[in-house]
Amino acid sequence: MASYEDCVAGPLEGHVERREALLKLERVTQSFRMNNGVELVVLKELDLEIIDIKFKPQIVSLLGPSGSGKTTALRIIAGLDKPKFGQVLIGDGEQGSLRRVRAGDVGVVFQRYPLFDDLRVVDNLVEPAVRIGKMSRKEALDQALQYLDRFNLVRQGYSWPVQLSGGQRQRVAILQQLITGKKFIVLDEPFSGLDPISVSNAIQLISEIAHQHTLNTFIIVTHDVSAALLISDHVYLLGRERDEKGNPLPGARVVKVYDLIAEGIAYRDNMEDLPRYRELYKQICRKDFPLL
Amino acid sequence: MQENKLSSLLKLRGEITKPIRLALLSGWMLLFLIFWIFSPMKALPTPTEVLLALRRMFAEQHLLYHLVVTLKLNIVGLVYATVVSLLISYLGTLPLFYHLNRAVQLLRYIPFVGFNLIFLTLFTIGFPLKVAWLTTGMSFFLVTGMTAVIESIPRMKYELAQVLGYNGWQTFYTVVARPTLPHMMDIVAQNAAIGWVMITSIETYARTEGGIGAQIYQYSSTNNLAEVYGLLMLIGLIAAVEDAIFVFLRRMLFPYSTLAERA
Ligand SMILES: Nc1ncnc2c1ncn2[C@@H]1O[C@H](COP(=O)(O)OP(=O)(O)OP(=O)(O)O)[C@@H](O)[C@H]1O
Ligand SMILES: [Mg+2]
Numbered sequence: 001m002a003s004y005e006d007c008v009a010g011p012l013e014g015h016v017e018r019r020e021a022l023l024k025l026e027r028v029t030q031s032f033r034m035n036n037g038v039e040l041v042v043l044k045e046l047d048l049e050i051i052d053i054k055f056k057p058q059i060v061s062l063l064g065p066s067g068s069g070k071t072t073a074l075r076i077i078a079g080l081d082k083p084k085f086g087q088v089l090i091g092d093g094e095q096g097s098l099r100r101v102r103a104g105d106v107g108v109v110f111q112r113y114p115l116f117d118d119l120r121v122v123d124n125l126v127e128p129a130v131r132i133g134k135m136s137r138k139e140a141l142d143q144a145l146q147y148l149d150r151f152n153l154v155r156q157g158y159s160w161p162v163q164l165s166g167g168q169r170q171r172v173a174i175l176q177q178l179i180t181g182k183k184f185i186v187l188d189e190p191f192s193g194l195d196p197i198s199v200s201n202a203i204q205l206i207s208e209i210a211h212q213h214t215l216n217t218f219i220i221v222t223h224d225v226s227a228a229l230l231i232s233d234h235v236y237l238l239g240r241e242r243d244e245k246g247n248p249l250p251g252a253r254v255v256k257v258y259d260l261i262a263e264g265i266a267y268r269d270n271m272e273d274l275p276r277y278r279e280l281y282k283q284i285c286r287k288d289f290p291l292l
Numbered sequence: 293m294q295e296n297k298l299s300s301l302l303k304l305r306g307e308i309t310k311p312i313r314l315a316l317l318s319g320w321m322l323l324f325l326i327f328w329i330f331s332p333m334k335a336l337p338t339p340t341e342v343l344l345a346l347r348r349m350f351a352e353q354h355l356l357y358h359l360v361v362t363l364k365l366n367i368v369g370l371v372y373a374t375v376v377s378l379l380i381s382y383l384g385t386l387p388l389f390y391h392l393n394r395a396v397q398l399l400r401y402i403p404f405v406g407f408n409l410i411f412l413t414l415f416t417i418g419f420p421l422k423v424a425w426l427t428t429g430m431s432f433f434l435v436t437g438m439t440a441v442i443e444s445i446p447r448m449k450y451e452l453a454q455v456l457g458y459n460g461w462q463t464f465y466t467v468v469a470r471p472t473l474p475h476m477m478d479i480v481a482q483n484a485a486i487g488w489v490m491i492t493s494i495e496t497y498a499r500t501e502g503g504i505g506a507q508i509y510q511y512s513s514t515n516n517l518a519e520v521y522g523l524l525m526l527i528g529l530i531a532a533v534e535d536a537i538f539v540f541l542r543r544m545l546f547p548y549s550t551l552a553e554r555a
Contacts, residue, residue, distance in 0.1 A: 114452045128458075131456075
């Protein structure tokens with residue numbers, strides 16, 4: 001098993017070792033009956049595959065316009081909702097074996113960062129760690145304090161969740177999922193409603209966590225093009241395809257995948273200064289980003 | 293500065309200092325006393341008459357005994373009703389027991405005295421009858437309030453437990469039972485008042501043991517109004533103390549519940 005020490009810092013040198021699929025969406029279709037009785041197809045035969053990259057933190061983005069079905073897809077990935085058709089498969093630790101996802105397999109950081117408000121911050125980490133992470137209370141407390149220290153939350157350890165700032169809440173919510181040993185963590189719009197500085201802080205924070213937990217895969221759901229490019233190694237663009245006349249077909253799917261490792265801009269500092277980053281950004285904003 | 297302080301008395305969520313709060317309280321009490329003393333209602337006994345009546349009842353009429361009888365009913369009934377109501381409210385989260393929970397809530401519309409015949413066939417007149425009756429009567433109201441608290445838990449909280457991987461019991465304890473405790477306590481405190489309405493009627497109906505309700509019945513049937521008002525004031529005093537105990541317990545046991553949501 002890879003550990004933190006095995007993780008290669010900085011950009012990838014030479015070839016990238018890609019391994020088997022970790023998470024797979026197969027022809028996921030979801031629809032809702034609307035109030036006028038019409039069935040609204042939100043996702044249509046959505047295919048998506050996340051491949052393990054050896055010794056690298058892994059962050060992928062699901063990018064799409066507002067209303068394209070990102071949250072819908074996230075809830076299906078997390079096992080909170082069942083799709084009408086199709087399935088989500090997840091690696092169960094053993095090489096190459098996939099099984100259907102169940103609620104609890106995938107950690108979710110919800111958009112509003114719900115926490116257990118009747119537990120102090122540290123207990124919001126300790127309790128799940130003991131119950132799900134299979135730690136003893138002492139191990140859990142050590143681990144929780146270590147996390148809080150590393151993410152600049154020590155002084156908030158014995159605060160109540162309602163006393164936290166938005167950014168602190170976000171960090172605790174991420175740590176809560178981490179400490180239970182989730183292999184996958186999905187974040188719903190972690191950058192929405194943040195000022196530009198806070199966005200770059202959040203990007204840095206999530207990358208940092210990912211670098212320290214190279215065994216985890218983070219899936220970021222967002223409509224922020226630059227944030228998606230800055231943070232991910234792969235970006236999946238979600239949108240509706242068009243027919244010959246240019247009319248959108250019902251139901252969103254992955255219309256394009258950007259492999260930022262192949263593009264040479266993944267895992268780099270000051271990525272915003274790279275010409276390739278700027279080209280891609282323009283391409284997505286002006287051409288690729290699907291209208292809904 | 294002084295003006296600022298006074299103007300906050302009529303400001304929305306205005307803040308006042310402790311001395312001003314105490315002054316306000318004394319002011320209101322004084323106003324009440326003046327109103328009482330100079331009341332045009334001739335049937336109303338004077339404060340002195342009421343105090344004398346209270347002293348007489350304590351000294352000669354075993355008021356302390358009656359007080360203990362009533363307090364015992366009050367506390368035992370409240371404890372039973374809380375336990376029973378919590379159980380029915382919690383069970384209401386399971387589809388199997390949903391309708392049972394609804395039915396109990398609807399029963400609060402049925403006049404409470406209507407249940408005396410049912411209890412008379414089950415118990416002979418005495419403490420068990422009174423407790424059973426009070427527990428039942430209060431539970432209709434408690435279950436309604438407690439169920440509303442449970443229903444107001446955001447779906448997000450259940451989903452947080454779900455994605456963490458909590459099982460049914462862990463989710464129930466973490467999302468339903470534990471965080472609602474302070475609210476449940478509020479519900480009990482609110483309904484303790486209804487409990488006192490019921491206690492006085494129950495004790496009027498089942499008088500053999502005595503109790504404040506029985507005393508009120510006895511004194512009002514003999515037109516001893518000073519005694520009746522004395523007893524009513526005594527109940528008011530007990531209620532105020534009980535309320536303060538609930539507030540104190542809430543602060544002690546659930547400090548987070550007094551913090552306001554910020555975002
Ligand atoms: N339970 C539901 N019932 C009916 N319609 C729904 C339901 N959930 C989602 N939808 C619809 O599905 C579409 C996609 O919603 P979704 O929340 O997944 O979008 P999104 O991509 O997350 O958008 P945003 O970026 O604004 O959060 C919307 O048109 C929405 O109205
Ligand atoms: Mg969304």
